[in-house]
Amino acid sequence: TLALFYVGLALFLTGSGLNVTCINMMLTQRFTPEDPRREGAFLWNYAGMNVGFFVGFSAAGYFQATQSYSSLFIFATLGNFSAIVLALFNWKTLTDRNTPLLDATRKQFRLRQLAGLAILIGLAPVVWFMLQRPGSTETIIKMICAAVALALIYLTVRHQDRREQRNMTAYLILTIGSLMFWSLYQMAPSGLMLFAVHNVNLMVGSVQIQPQWIQNINTICIVLGGPVLASLFTRMRARGWRIDIPKQFAASLLLMALAFFILPLGIKLAGADGKSPFVWLFLSYVLQSIGELLIMPIGYAMIGKLAPKQFQGLMMGNWMLVTGLASLFAGDFSGMIPEPTGTTAVATNPGYAKLFAELGAGSLAVGIMLVVLIPFLRKLITDKAETRPIEAATVVPVA
Numbered sequence: 001t002l003a004l005f006y007v008g009l010a011l012f013l014t015g016s017g018l019n020v021t022c023i024n025m026m027l028t029q030r031f032t033p034e035d036p037r038r039e040g041a042f043l044w045n046y047a048g049m050n051v052g053f054f055v056g057f058s059a060a061g062y063f064q065a066t067q068s069y070s071s072l073f074i075f076a077t078l079g080n081f082s083a084i085v086l087a088l089f090n091w092k093t094l095t096d097r098n099t100p101l102l103d104a105t106r107k108q109f110r111l112r113q114l115a116g117l118a119i120l121i122g123l124a125p126v127v128w129f130m131l132q133r134p135g136s137t138e139t140i141i142k143m144i145c146a147a148v149a150l151a152l153i154y155l156t157v158r159h160q161d162r163r164e165q166r167n168m169t170a171y172l173i174l175t176i177g178s179l180m181f182w183s184l185y186q187m188a189p190s191g192l193m194l195f196a197v198h199n200v201n202l203m204v205g206s207v208q209i210q211p212q213w214i215q216n217i218n219t220i221c222i223v224l225g226g227p228v229l230a231s232l233f234t235r236m237r238a239r240g241w242r243i244d245i246p247k248q249f250a251a252s253l254l255l256m257a258l259a260f261f262i263l264p265l266g267i268k269l270a271g272a273d274g275k276s277p278f279v280w281l282f283l284s285y286v287l288q289s290i291g292e293l294l295i296m297p298i299g300y301a302m303i304g305k306l307a308p309k310q311f312q313g314l315m316m317g318n319w320m321l322v323t324g325l326a327s328l329f330a331g332d333f334s335g336m337i338p339e340p341t342g343t344t345a346v347a348t349n350p351g352y353a354k355l356f357a358e359l360g361a362g363s364l365a366v367g368i369m370l371v372v373l374i375p376f377l378r379k380l381i382t383d384k385a386e387t388r389p390i391e392a393a394t395v396v397p398v399a
Contacts, residue, residue, distance in 0.1 A: 059075055260359045
């Protein structure tokens with residue numbers, strides 16, 4: 001029934017949301033802030049997650065084509081059950097290593113355990129309620145995001161450790177950069193897919209590219225690019241290159257800008273029928289995927305470097321929340337952009353060229369802003385402990 005469908009969907013969304021956050025937190029515990037392997041681990045983890053996405057999307061497509069939805073849900077359940085069994089057999093490996101819970105007394109641990117269980121039980125009904133009222137859900141989510149942002153600003157201002165306070169300030173600035181990246185990133189998919197179907201020549205040699213295959217470009221780039229970038233960054237740093245978080249974030253926005261700017265170029269090189277060569281769309285997806293790798297897994301790794309121990313869970317959750325908020329902003333901004341008018345590729349090309357150029361300009365502006373802020377962010381992000389200066393003692397000459 002529809003009622004049970006919403007119950008199942010609420011449970012699914014609650015579990016999947018907690019799953020990604022907890023995986024990232026478990027990985028964060030395994031590396032000190034100064035450990036150079038942390039970034040590579042998150043790149044590999046992000047690539048592994050996208051392998052799962054690829055398998056899931058492929059299986060979903062197959063079961064959808066055969067209308068075997070019951071089999072699809074059984075397949076997903078078996079996958080989750082396998083993950084649970086794997087976790088149980090490796091519980092000692094996955095157990096907490098460096099969290100405030102390890103320092104808690106037995107009474108404190110039980111109270112926190114009960115509080116966590118209460119929140120977990122309460123989340124599913126809240127999600128179910130929000131699914132019933134999609135119109136008001138956006139407002140609720142934006143209010144929650146605003147409250148979390150104000151709480152983080154308050155905690156940053158009131159934090160006593162000056163080194164950690166500077167790191168938290170850098171985190172807040174980079175979070176704004178991430179919000180802008182994902183808002184622009186998520187404005188593109190619907191427009192890009194329509195552009196691909198109606199305005200791109202999907203013939204590559206003698207092969208007809210199916211529209212649903214195009215989404216796999218991103219997944220394949222992430223799966224292959226994660227390990228490649230992890231190895232590349234290690235080698236570049238070994239040779240003296242300074243590859244740090246501010247530079248990676250700035251590069252992600254600049255790559256996003258380039259990904260959008262090459263699409264109008266492809267439109268100018270379109271054939272007589274107005275359809276652009278597929279290679280330009282392919283390059284755009286590749287550049288966007290590399291930009292995603294430079295901001296999403298790098299951002300996860302950043303939490304372990306910049307977040308104080310007691311705030312790591314909150315700051316990781318906020319980082320995940322930003323992606324959801326960006327999707328809402330993307331929807332708001334998309335409504336302000338007029339859709340290309342016309343029925344043929346030749347007629348709609350000018351509208352698409354303008355749209356992609358505007359998205360590219362927005363990405364470029366944010367990227368330049370982050371480039372300008374690189375020296376400031378580098379001053380904020382430091383591993384060196386800082387103590388308050390001690391006033392020089394006054395020396396009184398002895399008579």
